[in-house]
Structures are given as C-alpha cells and as structure tokens.
Amino acid sequence: MASPEGRSSDVGILIVGATGFVGRALTERLVGEGHRVRALVRAVGRVPREPPAGAEWVVGDLLEPATLTPALRGIQTVYYLAHAMGSSDRTGSFAVRDRTAATNLVRAAGEAGVERIVYVGGLGDEAPGRSPHLESRREVARILASGRPRLTTFRAAIVVGAGGASFEMLVQLVERLPAMLCPRWIRTRCQPIAVGDLVTYLVRSLAEPQTIGRSFDVGGPDVLPYYDLLNRVGDRLGRRSRLVILPWLTPGLSAHWVGFITDVPANVARFLVEGMATEVVCHENEIRRWIPLRLLSFDEALDRALTHRPLRPLGLRQALARGFGTKPLHVATVDLTRLR
Numbered sequence: 001m002a003s004p005e006g007r008s009s010d011v012g013i014l015i016v017g018a019t020g021f022v023g024r025a026l027t028e029r030l031v032g033e034g035h036r037v038r039a040l041v042r043a044v045g046r047v048p049r050e051p052p053a054g055a056e057w058v059v060g061d062l063l064e065p066a067t068l069t070p071a072l073r074g075i076q077t078v079y080y081l082a083h084a085m086g087s088s089d090r091t092g093s094f095a096v097r098d099r100t101a102a103t104n105l106v107r108a109a110g111e112a113g114v115e116r117i118v119y120v121g122g123l124g125d126e127a128p129g130r131s132p133h134l135e136s137r138r139e140v141a142r143i144l145a146s147g148r149p150r151l152t153t154f155r156a157a158i159v160v161g162a163g164g165a166s167f168e169m170l171v172q173l174v175e176r177l178p179a180m181l182c183p184r185w186i187r188t189r190c191q192p193i194a195v196g197d198l199v200t201y202l203v204r205s206l207a208e209p210q211t212i213g214r215s216f217d218v219g220g221p222d223v224l225p226y227y228d229l230l231n232r233v234g235d236r237l238g239r240r241s242r243l244v245i246l247p248w249l250t251p252g253l254s255a256h257w258v259g260f261i262t263d264v265p266a267n268v269a270r271f272l273v274e275g276m277a278t279e280v281v282c283h284e285n286e287i288r289r290w291i292p293l294r295l296l297s298f299d300e301a302l303d304r305a306l307t308h309r310p311l312r313p314l315g316l317r318q319a320l321a322r323g324f325g326t327k328p329l330h331v332a333t334v335d336l337t338r339l340r
Contacts, residue, residue, distance in 0.1 A: 012035075012036065012074065012075060012076040012077060013030060013035055013036070013037050013038065013075065013076070013077050013078075013079065014037075014038045014039070014040060014058075014071060014072060014075045014077070014078045014079070015027055015030075015037060015038070015039045015040065015078075015079045015081065016040045016062065016078060016079065016080050016081060016082045016105065017040075017079075017080070017081030017082040017083075018037075018039030018040065018041070018055075018081070019039070019041060020081055020082075021159070021161065021163045021164045021165070021195070022081055022120060022159060022164075022195060022198065022199070023039070023079075023081045024163075025161065025195050025196070025199050026079060026081070026199050026202055026203070027039060027051070027052065027055055028052055029199050029200075029203055030055075030203060031052045031053065031054035031055050033203065034054075035054070036054055036055075037051075037054065037055040037056075038055070038056050038057075038058050038071070038075065039051060039055060039056070039057055039058065040058055040059075040060045040062075040071050041057045041058070041059060041060075042059070042060075042061050043059060058070070058071045059071075062082060062100075062101035062102075062104055062105055063097065063100055063101060063104065064104075065104045065107070065108060068104060068105065068108035068109075069108060069111070069112065072108055072109055072112035072114060073112065075109075075112065075114050076114065076115045076116065077114070077115065077116045077117075077118065077206060078105070078109055078114055078116070078117045078118070078149070079117075079118045079119075079202065080102075080105065080117055080118065080119045080120075080140075080144060081119075081120055082101060083098055083136070083137070083140070094132075094136065094271075095132060095135070095136040095139070098136045098139070098140050099136075099139060099140070099143060102139075102140045102143040102144055103143055105117075105144070106143060106144050106146065106147035106149070107147065109147060109148070109149050110147045110148035110149060114148075114149045115149060115150065116149055116150050116151075116152065116212060117144050117147075117149045117150070117151050117152070118151075118152045118153075118154070118202060118205060118206075119140070119141060119144050119151060119152070119153045119154070120153075120154050120155075120156060120198070120202070121137045121138070121140070121141050121153050121154070121155045121156075121215075122134050122137040122138075122155055122156065122157070122275070122280070123155045123156060123157045123190075123191065123217060123219065123280035123281065123282065124157070124275070124278040124279060124280040132271065132274065133271035133272070133274060133275050134275055134278060141153050141215070150212045150213045151213065152205055152211045152212060152213070152214060152215075152216075153214075153215040153216070154198070154201055154202065154205075154215075154216055154218050154287070155215065155216065155217050155218065156193050156198055156218050156219065157190045157191050157192055157193065157219060157280035157281070158170075158190055158192040158193075158229075158280075159192070159193055159194075159195050159198055160192050160193065160194050160195060160220075160298065160301040160302060160305055161194065161195030161196070161301070161304075161305050161308075162305045162306075162308035162309030163309070164195065165264055165268055165272060166272055167305060168262065168263065168264055169258060169262050169264045169269060169272060170226075170229055170230060170233060171233055171309075171311070172261070172262040172263060172264070173230065173241070173258065173261060173262060174230055174233040174234050174237060174240075174241050175237070175311060175312055175313045175314065176261055176262070176313075176314050177241055177261060178239075178241055178242065179241060179242040179243075179244065180230075180241050180242070180243050180244065181244050181246055181249060181257075182227070182243050182244065182245050182246065182249065182254075183245070183246065183249040183250065183253075183254045183277075184245065184247065184249075184277075185226065185254075185273075185276045185277040186225070186226050186227045186230075186243065186245055187225050187226070187227065187245070187335075188225060188226055188276055188277060188278070188279055189223050189224065189225050189279050189280075189281055190223070190224065190225075190226060190229075190276075190279070190280045190281065191219030191220060191222070191223045191224075191280065191281040191282055192219065192220055192222070192224070192229070192298050192301065193218055193219050193220045193295070193301075194220060194295070194296040194300070194301035194304065194305075195301075195305075196296070196301075196304070197218075197220065197293065197295050197296055197301075198218060200291070200293055201216075201218055201287060201291055201293075204291045205291065208290050208291060210290045211287075211290060211291070214286075216284075216286055216287040217282035217283055217284050217285070217286075217287070218282070218287055219281065219282045220295045220296060220297060220298060220301065221295050221297055222297055222298040223281050224298060226276060227243050227245075227333050229298070230243065231243075231333070232298065232299060232302060233302065233311075236302070236303075236306065236311060237311055237313050242333075242334065243333045243334065244334045245333070245334065245335040252270065252274075254273050255269045255270035255272075255273040255274070256270075258272075258273055
C-alpha cells in the first residue's frame, strides 16, 4: 500500500532506506513485532515488491525538502539508513548529496516534532587517513546530531547477509577467481556483524532509553583480517582461492578489477575497497551492557547468509576443488610484500 501523503495516524516509525539491504530486514522485523512502519521511497513503481502487512510506502525524496513534510507527519522515530554511495562518482559528489540529504531530513524532522533519529554509520570513521566513504558517514552523523531530534548512532563494519554489497563483493570474488592479486589492505582487520544482530540492536534501541543521544560501536565476536574472510568463503566451496599480496597494487586499481569481476558497480566497489584500507573494529562494547544478546560468529553468520544466497562457483572453481581439495592457510596466501 502506498501513502503519498503519509496520512496514517497510527504510524510512529519512518524508515529512510527501507528498500536497501539492512532496511528490508529492519522493516520485516519491526512489522513482525507489531510495529506500524512507514517507508520513504522515491517512487512506488520502482519498488520491486509490495510492503509487508503493517507497512506502507510513502513517496518522498531526501533531496527535495518539500516532499519530506507529509512523510514525517505523525512520526516519532526515524531510522536513517540512506547513503548516496551507490550513485556516486569519482569526483566525491556523493558526499555532497549525503550532506544535503542529511541536512534536509534533520531540518524537516525537527519541524515535524520527531523525537529520535537512529542512524547506522561506519566503524573506522574516526581513524586518521579514513576513506571518503567513511568520512562522509562521519559527517552525516554530525549533521543528524545537530537538530532537535535525539540521535542514536550504531557504527558497524561489514554487515554479513545475503544482498549486502560488501558481502557480495567478497563472495563473488571467491566464486569467480581461483587466484587473486590483492593489495596490502587484505591484511587489515575488520569486525563483521550478522545482519540479524544489527537489526536486533536497531529494534531494541526503541525501548532502551540508555541508547538515546549516544553512539555505539557494534560488531560480532570475531576480529579477522580480510584474507581470512575470503578463505572462510573458499572453505565452503571446497577450495580456497590462492591470494597473492602485492606491494604495488593500489586501492584504486583493485576497485577497477573488483568492479569488472563482480556484480558490484565499479563506483560502489571503489569506495568499499578504499574503506578496507582502514581497520574497522570496535573500540568499546558499551551497547552489550544495555542490549545483551548472543552475537553470531562470522562462520555462523556466513552459513546463515548462504542459506538465502547459495554459492554459485564457476566451472573452473568446481574443477579445482575436485582436483586439489582445500589448501591450508599458509599455502593459500602468498605475501610478496614481506620479501626482501
């Protein structure tokens, strides 16, 4: 059901970015727990499916401030999951769109009497030398915190689940390449979180006043280098890809071949790859005090994601798995940056 004017009086939650990877899971969870949800979409005709029972689409555009007023009518909490990275280019104009969108939303939310905004940002957004993508996430958080609504920020690294851009990039690389030339960032550590666990934090924060007006690092129990993530995907294919770490392979060059090999658009791949040069791990675990839950390990999250998104290796990968079996880690990864 579409509501172009947002007239429902019993809807207190607006999700901005509801058609994205995390947004879809959040919408389904909120509706499943009995919440009435409104989801902001640019055009109902572009949405691939009807909203679940208990949710409604409302037409609006973050870059068109006049369209936000009806969408925010009667809303107490806004989940802000939008970013312009998917439509970005190499000029950095995605960051301008991110800033404009956040500014328009926080102004309109303040005028509409919205009480809270809940935002998903990125771990590593305070690190020196952070990527433009992480810098934009940090700037959006600052803008959202500047208005009348109280802001809750959850900072996450890779969110593991079927359909996530980072997850798809890693899985498709292993599916399609028996060997990879990798930059130094393949040794960088990250702390992935299962999409279901992130959604649990988002939903439970509604009823936990200690999360209002605060920022939290969120991650799963495992801190792993990126090469280990790739190897664990390879284990499920029956053979790990041979990873050759090169000293001269830049993130920009890496992004080009990632965009060529995988279905992830090259402009998105560029910002994901640049972000991988920054360590993204939790520096505090305060959220576990207020919202305790058993977090899925990376292996558990990976297996759960793959039940919704089966592995589709190329024929060459299958032949190598049958012929050679699984390689141990010290053989599967060759680090040429350590040669003298």
